Amino acid sequence: MELISLVKKKKCKEAIELIKGGSNLNFVDENGCTCLHYASSGGMSAFIIAAAQNGVNIEKRDKKGQSPLDLAVAMKDAVVLELLCSFGSLVTVKDWAFVGVDVDDLNKTDQNIMRTLINQIEREAENYYGKNAFEVCYVNPADEIVKFTDVTLNTDNISIGFFLYCSKIMPEYTDISMHLGSEYQIFSDVFEIKTWGDTPKFLKLQISVLGIVENNQLAVIMPLEGYVEGNIADQAITDGEHAEEYTELDINIDLTRIKMAKFVILSKLRQEVFDVTQEAIKIIPQSERRAEIHIPEGSFKSPGKLMLNVANTNDWNNAETVLFTNVIDLTMHNNVQPEKPVTVKLPLHSPTVDVDDLIIIASHNDIPQTGNDWEICSTNIEIEGNIVSFCAEHFTR
Known part of the structure; x- marks a missing residue:
């Protein structure tokens, strides 16, 4: 109850400290609301990130049947809406307040909300069929961060902790191939990185991709959003009965202009x-x-x-x-x-x-x-x- 009280008063730092101390994130009050309901209606994005990293139930509904996402839509808070969608919140029919309306006829705020909801509907299908994976964590400077077993964050340049979101989507469930020339082939999943808090100026990642780039091919990092560059670090074959070939790539993400990036690795004939x-x-x-x-x-x-x-x-x-x-x-x-x-x-x-x-x-x-x-x-x-x-x-x- 103390956690909910702090969130209702918008005391974000104190509430996050309670989370770190193990406070029950899924406690509900007399209205059936959790701390996430109040954080979502109050625009407390930093708290939402911390709660998501510590396993809060993002689908819990209050006595009115409203989820935290429903409240973010009602408040027309595009930032909170994007956060909740990133963490896998489901879109319900009541969230579609603008169904049947031309998105371009809406004001800018409603356009952003509508497009976020549409994108999330598509992402839900990917999540359901296991084609999309995502994780969120708090990065401590001294920790080695490994996501999905094939994405490793180098923390050498990190001196202050921040929140990191990482997802990957199978390219078959995107429209990337429609925008590629015939000389390119898709070589990896589509990776998306988001950061919040006191983020560094850049991130260094090492990504392992199944398969190898042949001598007559070049690996090309294609940024879809943000500023990304990289190169092949190594190619090897795993040990064991079912040996697999894989390629390791060093990826650098510039966060000075935008705190996120979305990219895919392609191959083309050299x-x-x-x-x-x-x-x-x-x-x-x-x-x-x-x-x-x-x-x-x-x-x-x-x-x-x-x-x-x-x-x-x-x-x-x-x-x-x-x-x-x-x-x-x-x-x-x-x-x-x-x-x-x-x-x-x-x-x-x-x-x-x-x-x-x-x-x-x-x-x-x-x-x-x-x-x-x-x-x-x-x-x-x-x-x-x-x-x-x-x-x-x-x-x-």
Whole structure:
């Protein structure tokens, strides 16, 4: 009862101290209200965060059948409404005061409330089917914070405690794919980070994502909200009978302008560009690290840029290997063709193939359409160990 009394008087700091001392958050008064009801109608966002972190029942209804969310909607408190929705509060029919009304016809406050409720309805479906996970916690500077077993917060730069909300949503339950170009593939869940209180200027996270980014791909951090950047820290395989490949990424979130971020990790094909002159050059691409391209002296009359792409083909093979190397695409930026044969060395998917059974096919078309766009490249094919070498007399144009 003391906790409810403090909340009704809006003594936020004292009430939070009681929470830390183990006060009963779900005690109800004569009106059937918990401390969260009064905090929601009183706009006490800091208390709500602390209560949520300590397990308050956000769905408890008073004697009038009202939940804390209902009270936030009645008060038109967009901040409290967003908080309660973030913590998983359910939207009921009575919350839809504006059903059938064009959102754009409402005033700005009502627009924000309506859109928050609509977003929460969609999120509830994700929660119900287990496609959305979220946690909230208080960050102590000395603690190691791990969320969902695959998100770790680095606390080296944190000197004051604050509240942290972290959620992740399966991308299939978002509209992200509609906004991506054909060169991108979704690589991770959609992560959302929110902070309250005395937050630091930035957060450092380490995220583990199932799967690996291949050598011919790049990882791209796509911010949906806020300011996020990052890079791959490591790729590894777990131990045990059911070993899994995973990628670890270091993520930096700038909180100086907005105290939240929403992002997804994408992959895209890596395109490499090399400077080519009249001199001989040996190229070892990052996207196929055991490959080599040997361009002899005098192959080009003037300097230019060589663009290189690699496409993986091993997944196309089933019980029988048919494609023995990845596809390599070589293009000069001005479509100039080499005047001398260029030696290409590629790693084989299988070392059991005999040179007499191997056929190298090539095309000078950027997008081959028919079988007539391909030709057999039969000059100087050799196999040494797990490497096949051959001569290419033209590049893509």
